[in-house]
Amino acid sequence: MLLTRDTLPDTIADIAALDDLLCRPSQPLIDDLTKVDGDIMILGVAGKMGPTLAGLAKAALPDRRIIGVARFSDSSVKDWLRARGIETINCDLLDEAAIAKLPQAPNIVFMAGRKFGAEGDLSLTWAMNAHVPALVAQAFPRARIVAFSTGCVYPFVPVDGKGADESVAPNPPGEYAQSCVGRERMFEYFSRRFSTPGRLFRLNYAIDMRYGVLYDIASKVLQGTPIDVSLGHVNFIWQGDAAAQALRCLAHCDTPTSPINVSGHQILAVRDLAAKLGALLQREPMIVGTEQPTAWLTDTSQATKLFGLPVVDTERLIVWTADWVARSMPNLGKPTKYEVRDGRY
Template identity: 85%
Template sequence: MLLTRDTLPDTIPDIAALDDLLCRPSQALIDDLAGLDGDIMILGVAGKMGPTLAGLAKAAQPDRRVIGVARFSDPEAKAWLEARGIETISCDLLDEEAIKALPKSPNIIFMAGRKFGAEGDLSLTWAMNAHVPALIAQAFPESRIVAFSTGCVYPFVPVTGKGADESVQPDPPGEYAQSCVGRERMFEYFSRKFDTPGRLFRLNYAIDMRYGVLHDIAMKIMQDKPIDVSLGHVNFIWQGDAAAQALRCLAHCDTPTTPINVSGHEILAVRDLAAKIGARLGRSPIITGTEQPTAWLTDVSLATSLFGLPIVDVDQMIAWTTDWVARSMPSLGKPTKYEVRDGRY
């Protein structure tokens, strides 16, 4: 079944159903990938978003070789991928010789990086977020490379505007986001040097039933914990839509590589989201803080012009999330930390 607005379920009963939904392709994704030649290799596939992105690629192109590369410290991720026909390669991307031994795939999605706990070992954060991209860019000069980045590379912008578009120069607080600028600069430098086509995929924030801004808010409401609205406005996108746009970027690469913002097209007030979620859960959210006039927000006009609006809208995400949390379904235990203003994660 193709993913369309008309085929979305009313509820997501369990993780298997969630995975199935996240791996369901749209016709637009199938068409874009059909126009590409060669294998698709996903580097850093074992993170939050990687497995279902790989599964989505395979579902969209069942006869194409899809390769997932990671250290696979969690063997369940490896088994999950292989059960869906995705080839797996165990590799430490800090090992230059191991990178050189990887297949020379013409299509690469780069998802490796470090965020959570970034302040705990900043040298490792910089190594993963800037050094590894340089190694990859040099090892695959003839590939299309869509490199995951973050909207956090931007400075704060007024909440009354449309958000930062791709013309706004990166100027973020905190070493995590600064290291992400380093990632982008490495891909940009080697893209110019080798004429490597690519895209810098500035994503914020992806939503899955097990994590995301809505999950964070819902969990705080259920646990009677305060919700800080100091960073009071956000935009976000369903993980399946984000994964589809990342894969579709392979058919929309620039030489040299250029950034593209990926998120929801609406700027949403955290206070309003808490009220809507609280009403569905039958609980009153505890609000603390005062909304500041600026936030990390992105203008996704470019992505919308290429891909159209996301299939899953905000109301659907709220309904799914509140239903999931109300049933005490699994959580990844990885808060987005969307409320952080100083860049320290």
């Protein structure tokens, strides 16, 4: 079954149903990927979003070779991928010799990076977020490279505007976000040097039932935990939509590589989201703090022009999340820390 707005379920029963939904391709995704020849290799596939992207690619291109590369410290991720027909390769991307042994796939989605715990070992954060991209960009000069980045490379912008568009120069607080600028600059430098086509995929907050901004807010509402609205505005996107847009970027690469913002098209108030989740969960949110006039927000007009609006809208995500949290369904134990203003993760 193809993914359309008309085929979305009212509730997501369990993790198996969630995985199936996340990996369900749309016709526009299939159409874009058929314009792109060759295998697809996903570097850093074992993170929160990697399995979704790999499974989605395989579902859209069942006869194409999809390769997932990671250290696979959690072997269950490898089992999950292989069960879906995705080839796996163990590789430490900090090892230049190991990178050199990888297949020369013509299409690469780069998802490796370090965020959580970044402040605990800043040298490792910079190595993963800037050194590894330089190694990869040199190892695959003839590939199309869609490199995951983050909206956190931008400075804070006014909450009453449209968000930062791709013309806004990166100038973020905190070394994590600065290292992400380093990642982009490495891909940009080698893209110019080798004429490597690509896109810098500036993603703001993917939503999966097991983690994300909505999960964080809903959990606090249910538990009666204070919700700080100092960073009071966000935008986010269903993880399946984000993965689909990343794959579709392979058909929309630029030479040299260029940034594209990906998130929901709406700027949403945390206070309003808490109220809607509270109504569904029959709990009164405990709001603390005062909304500041700026936040990390992106303008996704370019992505909307290329890909259309996300298939899953905000209201459905709110209903799905409230239902998931109310049933005490599993979570990944990885808060987004969306409320952090100093860039320290």
